[in-house]
Amino acid sequence: MIDIAIIGAGPAGMTAAIYGKRAGLNVCVFEAELCGGQMIYTPEIENYPGTGKLSGAELSLNMRAQMIDLGAELVEDRVTAVREENGIYRISTFGGEYESRTIIIANGAKRRKLGVPGEEKYSGRGVSYCAVCDGSLYKGKTAVVVGGGNTAAEDALYLANICEKVYLVHRREELRAEKHLARAVLDSDKVEKILGATPVAVIGDKKVTAIELEINGVKRTVETDAIFVCIGLQPENGIFADIAELDAAGYIVAGADCRTSRAGLFAAGDTRTTALRQVITAASDGAVAATNADRYIKENY
Ligand SMILES: Cc1cc2nc3c(=O)[nH]c(=O)nc-3n(C[C@H](O)[C@H](O)[C@H](O)COP(=O)(O)OP(=O)(O)OC[C@H]3O[C@@H](n4cnc5c(N)ncnc54)[C@H](O)[C@@H]3O)c2cc1C
Incomplete structure (x- = not known):
């Protein structure tokens, strides 16, 4: 049984994994694409303290190495569904089924599209x-x-x-x-x-x-x-609509403690309702969510 299943390996998910492992928990991170999330597309991250001018790709690799070195399991697969039965979360991916005591949704957000004729056809061709x-x-x-x-x-x-x-x-x-x-x-x-x-x-x-x-x-x-x-972000939380409350824009409703309306279910980083969406706020959320997941496990298991 997984203690914390983390959906998404951006800065929020990878920080959550680091904190979860350091708390001695069984942590599994699901990543559909590349570890790093939106950071991968950033040539230079100048506003993350202590790193100097570092590329997003380098910061991603550093975070990935840190969570793997601490023993987090990485499943390179897309989560397609999540449901809760009697306090246990069941996670489906393309390749398998998993059970976890808690979930941290850290799936970030995608770039918004124009939605005009020709956009889809010429995507990647201009x-x-x-x-x-x-x-x-x-x-x-x-x-x-x-x-x-x-x-x-x-x-x-x-x-x-x-x-x-x-x-x-x-x-x-x-x-x-x-x-x-x-x-x-x-x-x-x-x-x-x-x-x-x-x-x-x-x-x-x-x-x-x-x-x-x-x-x-x-x-x-x-x-x-x-x-x-370059018209902003679009959350993709459709698969969580049955288990988490979403706001009108589609973000998961969760406060600074990263708790959602459902016990054992947390949301961290760009995916949740928050005023600032950055690497440092996502990482901060990851730390908070994993710490609160640890508390939840100690209180309930
Ligand atoms: C071009 C650009 C430049 C930026 N520049 C800066 C900057 O200079 N400084 C700064 O602080 N911030 C910057 N940001 C913002 C910053 O990158 C984001 O705020 C931050 O990455 C959000 O982290 P996150 O972990 O919440 O989500 P993300 O980084 O979006 O990561 C989410 C991860 O979840 C995965 N995922 C999604 N759905 C699933 C699923 N169903 N199953 C499994 N995995 C899934 C995704 O593949 C992704 O890897 C920039 C963003 C962009 C796009």
Whole structure:
């Protein structure tokens, strides 16, 4: 029997595993893709104390090594269902069935999509959700960044160093990125701002050739080689809807103690209702969730 089953090996899940193992518990971490989660796509994490300028991939490998060295079991498989029977959680993956006394949901969040015609068809053929991953493919070319938050501003500035031309398309008249980032974008000659514009279609032949926008009811086509979609996060908590309370946006309702409305079920990191979604807050949640799971086990078993 697993003591703590952790769903997701981002910073929240891996920190939870480290704390769980150090508490002497039987810990199993399920990861559907790569250990590190969203950190994998971050070239430099400058705001995690003590590491200096470290790439997200390096930080991911360090956390992975630490949890494995402490004895956490890693199951590289996707959790497809979770149910509770008489206080025991049953976890299904593509490859097997598991039983656990507690669960920490640490499945993070995914990048939000535009939901316009052509987006799906040209995904990977000009449509990207990660400028850092794919930007270098468009050296000397034209790129459109869609969004107005921190990631969109950072990505537009990042691409401005690679591409010949960058457009920043945002549906509002003002960017909602932090002031210093918004200012840098507004001051940049290499980033052309198209504000008050809503993307309505991705156009292409074999690859993306343009994006169609609507501005005050008028259509405008902007020719481009790439479209980087940076419009925020989307939680993917459908499989937990029967066992955990979700808010209107789909995040798992849990406070700073990471407890959900169900005993023995915890939520940590980007997946839960919280004001800040960062590596350090996810790691902090992992520590809190594992400590509270340990307390729950001691009180109930
Ligand atoms: C481009 C980019 C740049 C960023 N830059 C920074 C930065 O500089 N500093 C900073 O602090 N933060 C940054 N962030 C945010 C930070 O990476 C996230 O807040 C943090 O990774 C969230 O951690 P998490 O563990 O909650 O979730 P995630 O990192 O999202 O990890 C969740 C993991 O769960 C796995 N998973 C999901 N569903 C299942 C399932 N059903 N079964 C098994 N596994 C599953 C996923 O594959 C993933 O590995 C950035 C994010 C992005 C996208």
